[in-house]
Amino acid sequence: MPEPLNTIEDLPDGNVALYYRVKARQGFLESARELFHLVRDAQERFPNRSRYLYLDIEGHRNQEGGYDSDMFELQSKFLTEFLMSYLTEARGPLAILKNPLPQDNMIPEALTIFDQPPDTEHPHPRN
Numbered sequence: 001m002p003e004p005l006n007t008i009e010d011l012p013d014g015n016v017a018l019y020y021r022v023k024a025r026q027g028f029l030e031s032a033r034e035l036f037h038l039v040r041d042a043q044e045r046f047p048n049r050s051r052y053l054y055l056d057i058e059g060h061r062n063q064e065g066g067y068d069s070d071m072f073e074l075q076s077k078f079l080t081e082f083l084m085s086y087l088t089e090a091r092g093p094l095a096i097l098k099n100p101l102p103q104d105n106m107i108p109e110a111l112t113i114f115d116q117p118p119d120t121e122h123p124h125p126r127n
Contacts, residue, residue: 006018006019006020006021006034006038007019008038008041008042008045008046010046014049014050015049015050015051015052015088016042016045016046016049016050016051016052017052017054018038018039018042018051018052018053018054018087019053019054019056020034020035020038020053020054020055020056021055021056021057021058022055022056022057022058022060022071022074023058024058024059024060027070028070028071028073028074028078029113031070031071031074032074032078032111032113033111035053035055035074035078035079035083036083036111037111039051039053039083039086039087039107040107043086043105043107047105048105050088050103051086051087051088051103052087052088052089052090052091053083053087053089053090053091053092054090054091054092055075055079055090055091055092055093056092056093057071057092057093067093067094075092075093075094075095076094079092079097080097084097084099085099085101085103085104086103086104086105086107087099087103088103
């Protein structure tokens with residue numbers, strides 16, 4: 001039986017474990033939105049408890065064996081530069097990340113993702 005795609009588990013030590021698995025057919029936007037909502041849901045259900053994210057990714061490999069651009073961006077940009085501030089620790093295929101600061105529990109109500117074309121200075125919303 002496959003493991004659930006995304007779960008929030010109340011741990012005996014008072015922390016919260018978040019498990020998220022990106023499906024092979026998901027892209028960056030869907031994965032980022034679902035991860036964001038998983039973190040928000042954890043804050044709502046277990047306010048201010050330390051959150052530990054476990055991230056798995058199905059497929060999404062390029063010809064060289066690395067991750068495709070969507071999953072590389074999800075791990076190297078979205079997780080490290082945005083979502084990590086709302087977590088205590090994250091474990092994914094590319095790295096184990098520990099937040100050097102206390103996790104931020106003031107999670108925004110909504111997620112807006114901007115796409116910045118390489119030749120401009122003004123970001124554009126991604127749909």
